[in-house]
Amino acid sequence: MKHLIEVENLSKSYRTGQRGFRSLRDSFQYWWVEALKKDKKSDPQFRHFWALKDISFRLLPGEAVGILGRNGAGKSTLLRILASLTEPTMGQATLRGRVASLLEIGSGFHPDLTGRENIYLNGAFLGMSKKEVGSQFDAIVQFSENESFIDTPVKHYSKGMYTRLAFSVAAHLNADILLLDEVLEMGDLAFQKRAIQKMIERKKEGKAILFVSHDSERVQSLCERAIFLNEGQLVFDGEMKQGMGYYLQTVIPTSRNLT
Numbered sequence: 001m002k003h004l005i006e007v008e009n010l011s012k013s014y015r016t017g018q019r020g021f022r023s024l025r026d027s028f029q030y031w032w033v034e035a036l037k038k039d040k041k042s043d044p045q046f047r048h049f050w051a052l053k054d055i056s057f058r059l060l061p062g063e064a065v066g067i068l069g070r071n072g073a074g075k076s077t078l079l080r081i082l083a084s085l086t087e088p089t090m091g092q093a094t095l096r097g098r099v100a101s102l103l104e105i106g107s108g109f110h111p112d113l114t115g116r117e118n119i120y121l122n123g124a125f126l127g128m129s130k131k132e133v134g135s136q137f138d139a140i141v142q143f144s145e146n147e148s149f150i151d152t153p154v155k156h157y158s159k160g161m162y163t164r165l166a167f168s169v170a171a172h173l174n175a176d177i178l179l180l181d182e183v184l185e186m187g188d189l190a191f192q193k194r195a196i197q198k199m200i201e202r203k204k205e206g207k208a209i210l211f212v213s214h215d216s217e218r219v220q221s222l223c224e225r226a227i228f229l230n231e232g233q234l235v236f237d238g239e240m241k242q243g244m245g246y247y248l249q250t251v252i253p254t255s256r257n258l259t
Helices: 024-036 075-082 115-125 130-144 159-172 189-204 216-222 240-251
Strands: 005-016 047-059 064-068 090-095 099-102 177-181 208-212 225-230 233-239
Touching: 005 075, 047 075, 047 090, 047 225, 047 233, 064 075, 064 189, 064 216, 064 240, 075 090, 075 099, 075 177, 075 208, 099 159, 115 130, 115 159, 130 159, 159 177, 159 189, 177 189, 189 208, 189 216, 208 216, 216 240, 225 240, 233 240
Parallel strands: 064 208, 064 225, 099 177, 177 208
Antiparallel strands: 005 047, 005 090, 225 233
16 A cells, blocks of 8 residues: 655754845845855854754555644644645655645635635645535535635634634545644634544545644544654654653653652
């Protein structure tokens, strides 16, 4: 069976201290000053750090993997690379099939378009025809519970409405790989339970799922396998119970005898 996701020696380096520029002129002036420096490495305001360092793993069809780790461990960076939102510094990631990514509230939505229009837009991004999207349209709207607002521009949606529609689009359109990054935190408990159940159904259909969440119960209900990241490095890849143990050890301070 061919893997849907293959990640090989993936690394991502960022340069701290980089500045934002209001205009092309500002950017050019800064570049010119930097070019005149004899030794830019001596500039103390800049340094490089590795958000990810030499990450390798594979996912088969029907696997749901929980990505665990503290804030800053590299979880979101990994998913952003897999979603082609940023390039790796080294290594490569091969994804086979259609990819639906839900990395932030309303990602892939145009705020001035209606819910209906955004459903078809997201389907087009996945390479689906209008007829293919139409066959799933009613199910998407019903699952999102946004029937009364489907022809309203999504910029007027609440965060909960955004979350429900964005997840419903990702869950129902014909994607082979689902990338989910803590997006269900905004939904109410009833919706969260329905969303997890929907992901279990997609897993049984042979979809590959990468799921980032700090909710241990939710991750364990969906995923049998865990990948634990710490300071950008892959520390553990295996059975969920053991991976959750590594994770809890990092987020729950060890009690100390202060007497």
